[in-house]
Amino acid sequence: MKYFFLILLSIAFVFTSCNSEKKSEKEKIVIGSKKKSSPEFDLGKKLFKGKGNCYSCHRVDKKSIGPSITEIMKIYKEQNGDIIGFLRQKKDPIVDPDNYAVMKTNFARLEKFTDEELKAIAFYMNEVTAK
Ligand code: HEC
Incomplete structure (x- = not known):
């Protein structure tokens, strides 16, 4: 038993x-x-909305202070642009050069970002607008 x-x-x-x-x-x-979740995507999203402060000027679909991520990615794909190069001030603006001065205010802060962090931001921008 x-x-x-x-x-x-x-x-x-x-x-x-x-x-x-x-x-x-x-x-x-x-x-x-x-949908669209991976460690790199999540890191990029976190940086874009948080520490990077990008979201205060860049929405996904709507223009706000800056062009939308969709518009930026459309032009970057068409012209085979280099987002990381742009964020490191090695490439000239190709989306809206007349308002470059506004975007330029971010570069001092972005110098403290690692290459990996910038890569994640670029990855997020690409993925979030990919259909
Ligand atoms: C104070 C507002 C503001 C913030 C914050 C901001 N941007 Fe921008 N951004 C702009 C404006 C305005 C433009 C359009 C001018 C231009 O094309 O350079 C722009 C353009 C861009 C472009 C296109 C550049 C090109 O080739 O013309 C990229 C890429 C970009 N921003 C990424 C970012 C990222 C990533 C962040 C966060 C780290 C960020 N922005 C934060 C205002 C901002």
Whole structure:
């Protein structure tokens, strides 16, 4: 009788641990299929909206103080532009040169960003507008 309970207990244990494994697999699929999420995308988004302060002048689809990310990416794709080069002041503006002075106010701050951070920002800008 003692053994019977032990066996019952272990069967119950195996059963529940199998179940929870299934559940976490399901959760993984949900997270994986979440639109456009990857560590680089999430970092870029965080920097774009947070430390980079880009979002206060650049929305995804609408023009605000600066051109929308969609407009920037359209021109950068057409002209094979180099966003990281631009953000490092190695490339001239190609989107709206008349308002370059406004964008220029960011460059001192951007000097403190690592190459990896700028890459993530450029990755985010590309992904968030990719159809
Ligand atoms: C104070 C407002 C402001 C902020 C903050 C700002 N921008 Fe801009 N940005 C502009 C304006 C205005 C333009 C249009 C002038 C131009 O094309 O250079 C622009 C243009 C750009 C362009 C296109 C440059 C080109 O080739 O003409 C890129 C890329 C860009 N911004 C990225 C960023 C990123 C990344 C950040 C955050 C680190 C940022 N901006 C923060 C105002 C801003």
